[in-house]
Amino acid sequence: MTAASRAAIHDPAGDRQDGGPVPVAGTHPADRAEGQPGDRLGRRLHDLRISVTDRCNFRCTYCMPREVFGRDYAFLPRAEILTFEEIARLARLFVSNGVSKLRVTGGEPLVRKDLPDLVRQLAAIDGVRDLALTTNGALLSAQAGALHEAGLRRVTVSLDSLDDAVFGAMNGVNFPVARVLQGIRAAQQVGLAPVKVNAVVKRGLNESSVLPLARYARDHGLILRLIEFMDVGQSNGWRLEDVVPAAQLVEMIDAEFPLEPEPPSYPGEVATRWRYRDGGGEIGVIASVTQPFCGACTRARLSAKGELFTCLFATSGMDLRALVRGGASDGEIEQAIAERWRRRGDRYSELRSAETAELAETSGLRRVEMFAIGG
Ligand code: SAM
Ligand code: SF4
Ligand code: SF4
Numbered sequence: 001m002t003a004a005s006r007a008a009i010h011d012p013a014g015d016r017q018d019g020g021p022v023p024v025a026g027t028h029p030a031d032r033a034e035g036q037p038g039d040r041l042g043r044r045l046h047d048l049r050i051s052v053t054d055r056c057n058f059r060c061t062y063c064m065p066r067e068v069f070g071r072d073y074a075f076l077p078r079a080e081i082l083t084f085e086e087i088a089r090l091a092r093l094f095v096s097n098g099v100s101k102l103r104v105t106g107g108e109p110l111v112r113k114d115l116p117d118l119v120r121q122l123a124a125i126d127g128v129r130d131l132a133l134t135t136n137g138a139l140l141s142a143q144a145g146a147l148h149e150a151g152l153r154r155v156t157v158s159l160d161s162l163d164d165a166v167f168g169a170m171n172g173v174n175f176p177v178a179r180v181l182q183g184i185r186a187a188q189q190v191g192l193a194p195v196k197v198n199a200v201v202k203r204g205l206n207e208s209s210v211l212p213l214a215r216y217a218r219d220h221g222l223i224l225r226l227i228e229f230m231d232v233g234q235s236n237g238w239r240l241e242d243v244v245p246a247a248q249l250v251e252m253i254d255a256e257f258p259l260e261p262e263p264p265s266y267p268g269e270v271a272t273r274w275r276y277r278d279g280g281g282e283i284g285v286i287a288s289v290t291q292p293f294c295g296a297c298t299r300a301r302l303s304a305k306g307e308l309f310t311c312l313f314a315t316s317g318m319d320l321r322a323l324v325r326g327g328a329s330d331g332e333i334e335q336a337i338a339e340r341w342r343r344r345g346d347r348y349s350e351l352r353s354a355e356t357a358e359l360a361e362t363s364g365l366r367r368v369e370m371f372a373i374g375g
Helices: 003-009 084-096 114-123 140-150 164-171 177-190 207-219 248-254 322-326 330-342 348-354 356-363
Strands: 047-049 101-105 130-135 154-158 194-201 223-228 259-262 272-275 282-286 299-302 307-309
Touching: 047 084, 084 114, 084 299, 084 322, 084 330, 101 114, 114 130, 114 140, 140 154, 140 177, 154 177, 164 177, 164 207, 177 348, 194 207, 207 223, 207 248, 223 248, 248 259, 248 272, 248 282, 322 330
Parallel strands: 047 101, 047 299, 101 130, 130 154, 154 194, 194 223, 223 282
Antiparallel strands: 259 272, 272 282, 299 307
């Protein structure tokens, strides 16, 4: 590992004083972000992912393995979690800083009571152009209508296999596929469309599920997104050998249903898009391990307890809850967010990729868990 890359990884606050890269203007169509300062790599703040809880009703092996997150695991006490009013206020201040896309996530967001109330508050923020939710789908059929009525426009449902044995083993609680499909159908029926389906692919576990998922998605008007197994957090026992490169996944589908590349819907889109040549829709692949996209990363993340993370692989976040509960004004909080973004220099995946041979060194850092800050 080079001294520069080590410094960048060990510099989650991004506040090295050694000059760093010279910011260049970003090119995101995030029109609200125009005129906002970029970070140290010229990336403008465009999206905010909001984790509303660190709790979950699943124990996915790649996220919250049950051996680690058992009965005795200490989740955040209620008082530590931001209230809906606190979340909405912070979201509004992020929007003042250029954010126009919000995604509600977790943990499992639908286990948080009265979530439509939060959605209603977020939808009312002037300047929010896109409001979406990522869920495991277990509780979706009961809540889809209320979420849509509250102003939610899009939903992404995670589903790693259509085979109950494979899915049950991956979700860690033997949750049946049929109930997730029921949630997807309910979302489609109320107009949360097009529904995206996220599948994390882990070697030896669910490669054989990829084609059936692609077929199902084609037949039911869903957009399948295949995600490389990532080395997030400390608990999922990640190994490079377990990653199935996205290029292989595309080849696998292309052999059965020929594909052609589809241009990104906007610069900096995380998923690489492919279209079925026969007009059967599209898929996306998220190749964060084999083809990192840090150069276009415009995302901030707000954890359930109110920390701002500027990278999925960060080791620490900035405590916005302390500002909110300490009586800071809107202007002060807005300024704190802007300054933190300006100092941002994160590009973990690119460094990991450049330094794979020395991966042991990067993986020794205490990274925050994915369920704490959302995917
Ligand atoms: N509980 C919700 C769900 O599963 O959709 C939302 C939170 S979850 C952390 C968000 C996304 O992160 C999910 O699509 C999940 O599959 C993905 N994810 C979690 N751990 C991952 C890992 N190690 N590698 C790649 N994706 C992961
Ligand atoms: Fe829960 Fe989502 Fe993590 Fe699975 S991926 S354990 S559903 S938070
Ligand atoms: Fe963004 Fe960090 Fe992921 Fe790079 S590693 S794409 S900076 S979240």
